[in-house]
Amino acid sequence: MSFNFDQPIDRQHSDSQKWQKYAGRDVLPLWVADTDFAAPPAVTAALRERVEHEVFGYAKPLPSLNDAVIAHCTQHYGWTIDPSWIVWLPGLVTGLNVAAAMAGERGDEILCATPVYPPFMSAPANQGRVAVTVPMVLRNNRWELDLNLLAQKITPRTRQLFLCSPHNPVGRAFSRAELEQIGAFCLRHNLVLVSDEIHCDLILDDIAHIPAATLSPEIATRTITLMAPSKTYNIAGLGCSFAVISDAKLRASFNRATQGIVPDINALGLVAGEAALRHGEPWRRALLEYLRGNRDLIEHAVARGELPGIAMTHVEATYLAWLNIEALKLDNAHAFFEQHGLGFSDGSPFGAASNSYVRLNFGCTRATLVEALARLQRALASR
16 A cells, blocks of 8 residues: 655644644744644544544543554564553653652652753643753764763752653664663662653664663663654544553552543544554555655755755654754844744754754655755855
8 A cells, every 4th residue: 555645735724733833924834743644544544433423422442452552562662561551641741741740749850861852841840840951962973861961960859760762852763772771870870760752653764662661670660651653643633642651559659640630532532543553554664764755855955065054963763853053153043944934943942052953843745845945045045
């Protein structure tokens, strides 16, 4: 079966947050992390069937949905999980907030390495905890966590380490050796590892995603893994995510933190999630091939000097490019690019220095990306 990712879908007049932001303006929205692609046909068919049922009362996951998660984890990661380990959530950001809420007491600390997806900093603050940020380092043109710097930030009030794996926004798919070092760090300092693995099925290079909880039984007992089909299959608006927590005590603490606050997943989200996991693999493989083409287009433009003043590291995973714009010395980078029809994510909310980075979402049609790069070239030439 073939899938046409070049087919444009008009989102300008829909409920899309991504496109509504620039309604009425000639600005290409390349910011928030959803894609412009139709969901897999199997997902759409399952949703149609569910809608035809015509009853939309309170819903709960069927055993078949748990089975789909278990089969997916076994097939793709060699990870055998028990259905009792799965905690269903209406969104991954919800999971980060729940994890923060169970981290010791108010005022306790959660480590995270920056740049990183903004909820890594906001979730602890939302729950009365303190996000302690530590900069990642560039070694041999690859972003890495500096465990020595992280260790310097450890205090008696440090309770958790938030990890983004694969990493948003720098596009790293961490190696087993790196993850083992991170796991050992958590064991050494008695930290719970909260591993956001929402982009785990979007590995663009010929490497495997390694769930942190599979590293060893000792690491698994202190790991909360957060996953969702939402980014991969472009069903984020349906709100279907889950945590995998093998340790019963840790899982009980997580569940207690959800009580009275976290709503159930909506009925359509459950259906879409199961259909994606059970039947979306051919579509996912085609998507990865298309995204590789988009990534290569950007990386080649940078390597050939077609975007002077912009640098980037190789994107191993996700559909997000983290562009270094420090050399441009812009006073207001976000506004500058918007003036030239480009709606990037500003780097500051990710923990980057002001006007030093922007994030480009290349989960769009090839034609949109080609136009975006042409606009970017014109913007740079105008300086």
